[in-house]
Amino acid sequence: MTSTLELKADKMLKVQFVGDDDVLNHILDREGGPKIKKERAQLLVNTQKIIKKPENELEEDDQEVLKDHNYVEVLGQDVQESLKNGSATDGGNKVYPFQNRKHPEKMAKLASELAKTPRKSVSLNMKNDPKITIDIPQCSKGHSSSDKSQLKNNDKSEFLSTAPRGLRKRLIVPRSHSDSESEYSASNSEDDEGVAQEYEEDTNEDILSQKIQAQNREVSAPVFRETPSKKMKREKTSHLVEKYFEAHSSSKVLTSDRTLQKLKRAKLDQQTLHNLLSKVSPSFSAELKQLNQQHEQLFHKWMLQLHLGFNIVLYGLGSKRDLLERFRTTMLQDCIHIVINGFFPGISVKSVLNSVTEVLDHVGTFRSVLDQLEWITNKFKEDSSLELFLLIHNLDSQMLRGDKSQQIIGQLSSLRNIYLIASIDHLNAPLMWDHAKQSLYNWLWYETTTYSHYTEETSYENSLLVKQSGSLPLSSLIHVLRSLTPNARGIFRLLIKYQLDNQDNPSYTGLCFQDFYQQCREAFLVNSDLTLRAQLTEFRDHKLIRTKKGTDGVEYLLIPVDNGILTDFLENEEEEL
């Protein structure tokens, strides 16, 4: 009996369940309240005590803790049981523990390690295939300077015992990386040296990186992290918070200064990107097909559950667009349905509601979104034969993730004869919903990992490396200006030229109105500042310019369009002239 209690007490220490006292008061019976408080304090002070004499006063809290433990156990078991819910070994803190600060060349090292991984083919006998593992130092926490010095002193002796698994393995594996082996012990402290050395490396790196060979060699600089894993485990919880601040404290981030411009291939535009990617032959198509077939078998079940009042949300890596599209074409051909592309940059709740009212053949407008929602709600409540399927791709997109939007979509989905099936992709998507919204949505979660590329979803995005072709803004610019008088065009061109002249000036805030007026007068474009102002109003209405009040109270004019587009525009104009 005591032993089991001890066990429980032992286990419960891993569980952290701290609620507000107010909340607790509500949950527990009144008389239990004060006792628990007392106990919790003790728990924090001395855990040993409780383990030693559990029979003393564990009464109610113990009960709760027991349940906690059960809970964790059940969840744990389930994760192990589950085939679909993530790999068995991924505990909560393993997924995203705090990181230590890492050094810039780490990635390169890892890359070449990965590159060196022998390519495995199915025909090979896997067991005999020597594997080189990527080694991620697990135990880099709690790295003090004393550790370091110790490391330097006796790195030779500790070499075998502390080398991370992967590296050790590599040493054992009889492969031809002899050069890296020889360098292994020589350079091992380098990684822990100060910033200065790294800085040097940074400057060298440009030369180095030309040759992958050279980098490969550098890879072998091992990552010595000395803390034994056992110790780390104990320290983990206490250091967790510190780690966060450690990772975020230094304002200086150590990354190399190389930029894409120095690289030959800079930004591609959407079209060439697409063309290039179409040349890539997809890998693992058989497996992907199998995965998709598994999901397709669920279509009937989805329909059933949708009809019974649940709504369905799909999550998991990979675009779920094709899957939903197949669902739509196979199951929904005879029903009224609306497809909503959440990733479309111009989407809003208003447009969602508008398409619903379009289904209901409504003519006219509504004063507000809430009015519209109310009208829809009434309509659906009146007519129970009305059925509507809503398919939303990327419910968590930038435009729809707002609280208000979610609330409204949730209210729509809570209607009995509106069936919602949606997909989410963002890592933190579930954070959009609090309990109230979740109960509105009444979700059933389905994991549909497809590994398909997010082609459609990312095509709208102003991606980092994709060059904005600017064809859309450019054409609209031309269109607008064509409708204006030659004088107005001249005024605008003046502004463009001034802005382009100043494009290298980082502190450029815009053209001062008075100066602008002066220039326009000199070019015989306006005869009074009133006419200029009238022109500017026109531009402003088309969102072609923006005015800003400077610190001195003077108006500054700015064209909020990319400089590249402006150059294109000017070239275009000149061609025409």
Place this chain on the structure above:
Amino acid sequence: MATSSVSKGCFVFKPNFKKRKISVPIEDYFNKGKNASEDSKLRFETYQLIWQQMKSETERLQEELNKNLFDSLVEFLQTSHSGLWKNSKDWSCEIKLREIPTAALVLGVNVTDHDLTLRSLTEVLQNNVTPYVVSLQAKDCPDMKHFLQKLVSQLMDCKVDVQSKEKESVQVIQKNVHYSMDSLSAWYMSVTQKTDPKMPRKKRTSSSQWQSPPVVLILKDMESFTTKVLQDFIIISSQHLHEFPLILIFGIATSPVVIHRLLPHAVSSLLCIELFQSLSCKEHLTTVLDKLLLTTQFPFKLSEKVLQILTNIFLYHDFSIQNFIKGLQLSLLEHFYSQPLSVLCCNLPEAKRRIRFLSANQCENIRRLPSFRRYVEKQSSEKQVALLTSDKFLKEETQSLLENLHVYHKNYFLVLRCLHQFTSSLPKYPLGRQIRELYCMCLEKNIWDSEEYASVLQLLRLLAKDELMAMLQNCFKLFQSSSGKELGNTAKKIEEFLAQFQSLDETKEEEDTSQSQSKGLQKTDLYHLQKSLLEMKELRSTSKRQTKFEVLREQVVSFVDSLVREYLLPPDTQPLHETLYFSSAHTLRQHLNAAPRIALHTALNNPYYYLKNEALRSEEGCIPNVAPDICIAYKLHLECSRLINLVDWSEAFATVVTAAEKMDANSVTSEERNEIIHARFIRAVSELELLGFIKPTKQKTDHVARLTWGGC
């Protein structure tokens, strides 16, 4: 594709009307696609029947549980209101006239259930107190104007119920009026004046006692209201209280302290607050479980794991009864959907009838049940052959087995409750305080093998007489209330025990008095006293002579023990239990309590988990270089700290990918290959951006910021 466009994001598909008419009945989706499984129609009907019953039962329970609270609320409203209008000469009433009567309703943290509670409260109030009940939510009232607007428009609607005729005119006028408290009170006067003479006497008996019914305003989520709006409204309406009899009800999720946190003293002194506490959601859960699962009324049962998951979601995630019931619905659905033999999950006579019509396929299904096979193995060889070959014999046997199962449940719950009587008040609650904990343990395994049970028996042997008798009394009532034949003896036995205890009482009292008398007469000095005390002590320790009470207590304990051992067998020992018990805890958890982040992480870190290609198999914590692009990019980005240099990243990516590619695809020129690889990198990066792992940053050129701390 028809659903992608650069100019719009919504696509409406409206099939023409003729086609739409032939809509598919829901039952058809119950079959898994084309291959119709056994009795699916019947199963679906049974599902709907049971679910309807369960649903109405829960609604009834909810009503019952809230009844107390609502009664006291109604009473409060009535007294406070009548006090407002009666003898206004009284000095204390003068004071009261400035105070708005307020009921602070502490509803608990289960926000999702509040709506239901408040809706039924509105109904109750409308029937009993006043037609003017308005409920407002914080999100509708960001400022005073909206607040009043909502209040007025809802009041109009309330009025519509009372007077159906004049509503149009009133509404039209009111719509254009500037919303203010003055206009409100004016409206109120006009309405009450109008209704007064021709008050319909038939329906609203209680509300017609007053010439002017109060206006009840329910603030559903008091905590989330803006303080300013609340304060202003309270101050203004307290000014108008004499002409506009307002009563407030605050729905509070946390604790009553929040009122004072939100309202300064000057404002809260304008309120006359009375506190009401709704039933704790935990108790609510207990009742629901008690009435839905721990009963023979519904044949459907949950296995230990499933019950555990449902209660855990309840206790650790939301405290929401609604969600719990949703889980129950899902498990019911899953059970009927996935288990062909669930067709037998109905009441006994119906099930027996259905057995007769089972198809040959279904008979095979029965034979395949693990519990049934275990049962067959225990039978004699002739019977085994008969069971496995003759469908007719099988059906007969199934009928009797099913009947046994029902009897088993009947006894099970009785004994479970009885055991709960004994264990629920023991110190430290070794078997749990709630009956659901006990139930879970009993479902899991033989309860008498557990250490907790042993300690329970130990503790029972230490009980005092009056405690023991109280427990026995309760058990006796339990057994008596049930009409079970099998356990009829038990009730009698308990009665006997009770009688014996009673008689014990009388004899013992006599003994006590005689002893004390004889002792009291003796005169002793200190030495003798010590000596006699020592003797007594020795006597007590050496001769462990059990008193009659102890013997009897021992008997009771062993009686309870025997009951438990006989009737509380875990259900998986029973043949055919699969027909009634839903055990797929995993499905339930996956659909109700999913972990999207873990799924994402696994897919990125260990693609072999999803794509069963041997080339992807790898040790934990590393991935082969042939993995999908996004996995490689992800893995590389884990090595970076807050900022990532895109050039470095892209080069690292290229290194990995070219190494993977080298073996094949030599036909393309290196420049083009590089281009392609770069394009792949761009795609992977923008996918990672979509997933929320990185975002563009302006801190440094050509850098992206990492958004996770992870580094596995």
